[in-house]
Amino acid sequence: xxxxxxxxxxxxxxxxxxxxxxxxxxxxxxxxxxxxxxxxxxxxxxxxxxxxxxxxxxxxxxxxxxxxxxxxxxxxxxxxxxxxxxxxxxxxxxxxxxxxxxxxxxxxxxxxxxxxxxxxxxxxxxxxxxxxxxxxxxxxxxxxxxxxxxxxxxxxxxxxxxxxxxxxxxxxxxxxxxxxxxxxxxxxxxxxxxxxxxxxxxxxxxxxxxxxxxxxxxxxxxxxxxxxxxxxxxxxxxxxxxxxxxxxxxxxxxxxxxxxxxxxxxxxxxxxxxxxxxxxxxxxxxxxxxxxxxxxxxxxxxxxxxxxxxxxxxxxxxxxxxxxxxxxxxxxxxxxxxxxxxxxxxxxxxxxxxxxxxxxxxxxxxxxxxxxxxxxxxxxxxxxxxxxxxxxxxxxxxxxxxxxxxxxxxxxxxxxxxxxxxxxxxxxxxxxxxxxxxxxxxxxxxxxxxxxxxxxxxxxxxxxxxxxxxxxxxxxxxxxxxxxxxxxxxxxxxxxxxxxxxxxxxxxxxxxxxxxxxxxxxxxxxxxxxxxxxxxxxxxxxxxxxxxxxxxxxxxxxxxxxxxxxxxxxxxxxxxxxxxxxxxxxxxxxxxxxxxx
Amino acid sequence: xxxxxxxxxxxxxxxxxxxxxxxxxxxxxxxxxxxxxxxxxxxxxxxxxxxxxxxxxxxxxxxxxxxxxxxxxxxxxxxxxxxxxxxxxxxxxxxxxxxxxxxxxxxxxxxxxxxxxxxxxxxxxxxxxxxxxxxxxxxxxxxxxxxxxxxxxxxxxxxxxxxxxxxxxxxxxxxxxxxxxxxxxxxxxxxxxxxxxxxxxxxxxxxxxxxxxxxxxxxxxxxxxxxxxxxxxxxxxxxxxxxxxxxxxxxxxxxxxxxxxxxxxxxxxxxxxxxxxxxxxxxxxxxxxxxxxxxxxxxxxxxxxxxxxxxxxxxxxxx
Numbered sequence: 001x002x003x004x005x006x007x008x009x010x011x012x013x014x015x016x017x018x019x020x021x022x023x024x025x026x027x028x029x030x031x032x033x034x035x036x037x038x039x040x041x042x043x044x045x046x047x048x049x050x051x052x053x054x055x056x057x058x059x060x061x062x063x064x065x066x067x068x069x070x071x072x073x074x075x076x077x078x079x080x081x082x083x084x085x086x087x088x089x090x091x092x093x094x095x096x097x098x099x100x101x102x103x104x105x106x107x108x109x110x111x112x113x114x115x116x117x118x119x120x121x122x123x124x125x126x127x128x129x130x131x132x133x134x135x136x137x138x139x140x141x142x143x144x145x146x147x148x149x150x151x152x153x154x155x156x157x158x159x160x161x162x163x164x165x166x167x168x169x170x171x172x173x174x175x176x177x178x179x180x181x182x183x184x185x186x187x188x189x190x191x192x193x194x195x196x197x198x199x200x201x202x203x204x205x206x207x208x209x210x211x212x213x214x215x216x217x218x219x220x221x222x223x224x225x226x227x228x229x230x231x232x233x234x235x236x237x238x239x240x241x242x243x244x245x246x247x248x249x250x251x252x253x254x255x256x257x258x259x260x261x262x263x264x265x266x267x268x269x270x271x272x273x274x275x276x277x278x279x280x281x282x283x284x285x286x287x288x289x290x291x292x293x294x295x296x297x298x299x300x301x302x303x304x305x306x307x308x309x310x311x312x313x314x315x316x317x318x319x320x321x322x323x324x325x326x327x328x329x330x331x332x333x334x335x336x337x338x339x340x341x342x343x344x345x346x347x348x349x350x351x352x353x354x355x356x357x358x359x360x361x362x363x364x365x366x367x368x369x370x371x372x373x374x375x376x377x378x379x380x381x382x383x384x385x386x387x388x389x390x391x392x393x394x395x396x397x398x399x400x401x402x403x404x405x406x407x408x409x410x411x412x413x414x415x416x417x418x419x420x421x422x423x424x425x426x427x428x429x430x431x432x433x434x435x436x437x438x439x440x441x442x443x444x445x446x447x448x449x450x451x452x453x454x455x456x457x458x459x460x461x462x463x464x465x466x467x468x469x470x471x472x473x474x475x476x477x478x479x480x481x482x483x484x485x486x487x488x489x490x491x492x493x494x495x496x497x498x499x500x501x502x503x504x505x506x507x508x509x510x511x512x513x514x515x516x517x518x519x520x521x522x523x524x525x526x527x528x529x530x531x532x533x534x535x536x537x538x539x540x541x542x543x544x545x546x547x548x549x550x551x552x553x554x555x556x557x558x559x560x561x562x563x564x565x566x567x568x569x570x571x572x573x574x575x576x577x578x579x580x581x582x583x584x585x586x587x588x589x590x591x592x593x594x595x596x597x
Numbered sequence: 598x599x600x601x602x603x604x605x606x607x608x609x610x611x612x613x614x615x616x617x618x619x620x621x622x623x624x625x626x627x628x629x630x631x632x633x634x635x636x637x638x639x640x641x642x643x644x645x646x647x648x649x650x651x652x653x654x655x656x657x658x659x660x661x662x663x664x665x666x667x668x669x670x671x672x673x674x675x676x677x678x679x680x681x682x683x684x685x686x687x688x689x690x691x692x693x694x695x696x697x698x699x700x701x702x703x704x705x706x707x708x709x710x711x712x713x714x715x716x717x718x719x720x721x722x723x724x725x726x727x728x729x730x731x732x733x734x735x736x737x738x739x740x741x742x743x744x745x746x747x748x749x750x751x752x753x754x755x756x757x758x759x760x761x762x763x764x765x766x767x768x769x770x771x772x773x774x775x776x777x778x779x780x781x782x783x784x785x786x787x788x789x790x791x792x793x794x795x796x797x798x799x800x801x802x803x804x805x806x807x808x809x810x811x812x813x814x815x816x817x818x819x820x821x822x823x824x825x826x827x828x829x830x831x832x833x834x835x836x837x838x839x840x841x842x843x844x845x846x847x848x849x850x851x852x853x854x855x856x857x858x859x860x861x862x863x864x865x866x867x868x869x870x871x872x873x874x875x876x877x878x879x880x881x882x883x884x885x886x887x888x889x890x891x892x893x894x895x896x897x898x899x900x901x902x903x904x905x906x907x908x909x910x911x912x913x914x915x916x
Binding site: 245 | 680862874878
């Protein structure tokens with residue numbers, strides 16, 4: 001799919017021949033997250049879709065009684081700039097709001113902004129150097145103070161101060177935010193920025209009040225009393241918080257959206273495990289909503305038969321994939337394993353990589369292990385026939401894999417394992433300890449065995465595998481094995497960050513303490529060049545086609561996508577829960593409601 | 598006595614230092630990183646993670662960190678939670694009431710069952726009641742709490758729908774309803790823990806009473822024509838319970854420490870669940886504080902048990 005094709009498709013969306021949703025889905029087939037697709041349409045003058053908040057039915061605020069939410073990972077803090085994981089971001093989102101959010105289709109919708117900046121309304125500068133946001137008037141903080149441009153400007157200063165140690169620093173480090181008037185802010189970037197909707201939008205965009213935090217910037221940030229007693233603009237007001245256990249809120253009578261919120265009180269309980277959380281919603285009805293049911297689909301289906309609740313999937317950017325090591329983990333050069341100076345003894349042969357791709361049982365893994373909670377990423381490259389990229393193969397075909405290896409000179413030895421020039425096809429395959437992953441490992445091992453590849457399975461505790469501990473050899477960034485598998489999150493709506501996964505200069509090495517993002521350590525000049533060009537390309541369509549090309553280069557080479565994974569949430573039967581996989585899990589909490597029976 | 602107390606307290610200081618050093622070393626050497634979750638998030642640049650590590654002093658040598666921790670502790674500062682970004686002492690204090698309530702009542706329940714049953718069984722050894730009590734005790738302490746806990750949930754919450762299985766430490770009600778809600782949600786965790794403890798206590802009480810019941814002075818008491826009731830309660834039980842008191846005293850740290858598994862199953866926000874969550878989040882200061890408090894309590898209650906022993910049985914002296 002190149003630029004011309006994308007433009008034709010956008011034309012089709014413009015005059016209604018193709019639906020917005022269809023367009024987004026096709027773009028997703030090329031590894032472009034829904035938000036990127038949405039931005040492409042906006043750039044081409046297709047108006048943003050209607051706000052997802054238009055579906056809200058209740059005609060008055062309140063009266064919904066209590067809303068009880070269960071998180072088996074408890075919320076531990078309530079300052080969005082300190083949030084380490086999803087749970088904390090979700091907890092903060094009940095009270096704090098961004099200027100705009102991402103809906104399930106990857107479209108922007110205004111929250112604290114009066115409108116989404118576009119070229120037409122003068123919000124976007126033609127040179128891509130700045131964006132101007134108009135704020136919604138008459139929005140009040142929970143303590144009655146007005147929300148103004150000063151608050152927005154303050155957040156950028158607060159987060160980008162390295163002494164504050166904000167986890168959102170990455171979002172605010174490369175821009176300057178200035179107040180134009182009380183209800184207008186202008187963000188100026190240090191270089192043309194195609195992805196202008198990162199600051200103040202979505203998960204990392206929640207805004208905290210200046211008047212309560214201005215004395216607590218930098219080193220003093222930890223002492224702010226408001227860290228634990230949030231005062232935001234959101235639909236619910238803070239009542240009580242016990243870190244790691246319970247969060248209580250009540251309806252904000254002054255909420256800036258009409259007739260919202262529906263519920264009078266909100267309770268968010270934490271702790272326990274996923275299965276019993278699912279039971280509490282779907283079997284006993286003690287809770288209305290439980291987040292992140294990382295449970296086998298069979299169990300979820302059985303619980304659903306109880307009739308009290310259902311499972312709702314949210315599709316975001318979670319992709320489970322295999323990585324093949326481009327360097328040799330068994331050789332030490334200058335005291336470094338898997339050094340960039342080595343080449344993998346087998347994967348440097350394209351035939352072996354293709355064979356690896358052919359033995360991956362995507363459909364079966366999806367069907368028997370993940371069920372409804374994942375889709376085989378056959379979709380990533382196997383979309384409508386004309387979009388199938390030529391570089392990638394996703395079918396499982398053991399016979400073909402055997403032929404490939406045979407032709408490339410990898411012959412079976414007496415032990416049934418293929419070898420060439422004395423090098424046996426024996427790979428160490430590592431992943432984190434997690435039941436579905438071990439099952440997947442077993443399936444792959446079996447398939448590999450059939451065509452004469454020996455797999456040694458290694459399961460590392462998640463706390464080790466995902467740590468950045470420099471002393472530990474088993475972390476996923478060190479990748480001292482031949483093959484590894486994990487889920488990467490494309491939560492950030494722009495592929496710019498994601499695609500760093502394969503650029504040469506990000507290779508994870510001893511020199512950068514294995515902090516580089518390129519974990520396979522694959523280095524490719526063409527990829528690098530396209531990536532660099534894409535980061536400066538302002539035309540979203542051209543940029544998208546560049547990323548598609550990048551995707552094609554990487555996928556099926558050293559990166560074998562396996563599954564697109566959903567977040568499964570358990571919801572009480574009558575509760576209406578709008579969700580978006582591109583934003584925080586409770587991002588549309590203002591619009592949750594329960595229709596009268 | 599006083600001299601003994603002072604000596605014991607002095608001895609406890611190096612042992613506590615040793616404990617804290619070992620705990621700190623183990624935690625420092627254990628794999629994991631409080632900001633590991635940021636590592637898998639491509640939106641957070643590695644520099645941010647590095648800055649966080651530096652800010653919380655994770656990159657300093659272990660001994661420097663240990664000394665810093667020790668000095669802070671000496672000044673009453675328990676440290677600062679990485680995960681919640683508040684003082685560890687606040688976190689722990691929030692958990693104490695629930696822990697004491699749930700674990701405390703389970704201990705009371707355990708003793709309430711174990712003492713009468715144990716004494717009764719021992720006074721009539723090998724009778725039908727003794728056999729039944731023995732069998733139940735064996736079953737009781739052979740079944741782990743995570744099993745009985747799940748069994749209770751399946752039966753009372755899911756099949757019968759009588760009791761809630763998510764513990765809510767802060768019930769939004771007043772008057773009788775408040776009490777009723779608290780009792781209802783505490784029944785299952787308290788019973789699970791109580792029955793487990795009761796089983797092992799019963800065995801101790803029984804064997805202690807059996808030992809005493811054979812002694813000459815008991816026979817003398819009977820020969821004097823005292824009623825069976827008086828002999829059992831005044832002469833046998835009083836002496837037999839000395840080792841049991843010691844045992845209970847040594848169990849007290851566990852009361853404060855909570856019951857990790859049971860708390861996790863019923864979502865009781867006690868110290869045990871704080872500890873397990875802190876471990877999962879690699880929140881070292883919290884883990885350190887909780888385990889150290891626990892270690893100190895063990896040392897303290899050992900001392901108390903020793904002193905109690907002397908007080909209950911004057912033959913033991915601390916000369």
